[in-house]
Amino acid sequence: xxxxxxxxxxxxxxxxxDSVLVTLLxxxxxxxxxxxxxHNAPEWQAAMEALILVAEGGGPTMFARIGVMxxxxxxx
Numbered sequence: 370x371x372x373x374x375x376x377x378x379x380x381x382x383x384x385x386x387d388s389v390l391v392t393l394l395x396x397x398x399x400x401x402x403x404x405x406x407x408h409n410a411p412e413w414q415a416a417m418e419a420l421i422l423v424a425e426g427g428g429p430t431m432f433a434r435i436g437v438m439x440x441x442x443x444x445x
Contacts, residue, residue, distance in 0.1 A: 375424045379434050385441065393424045396437050412440035 375394040383390040390396045397420050400413055407413065419436030422428065 373427045377430055379430050383437055393420050396420055412443040416440040
C-alpha cells in the first residue's frame with residue numbers, strides 16, 4: 370500500500386530563497402500564503418492539485434514536486 374498524508378517528505382527538498390520545503394504540508398502552506406493574484410495562477414492551482422492528489426491518494430512525491438517546480442519556474 371502506498372504511504373499517504375501531508376507529512377510525507379519530498380525526496381529532494383525544494384529551496385526557495387531562504388525557505389526550504391521539506392514536506393507536502395510545507396509546500397501547501399507556501400502556496401496558501403502566496404498573494405491572491407499569484408495563488409490563482411493556473412500553474413499554482415495545478416501544483417496544489419498535485420499536492421492534494423499525492424497527500425490524499427498516495428503516489429510518488431515527485432509528482433507534487435514537479436508541480437511546485439513548474440509553478441516556481443513558470444516565467445522562465
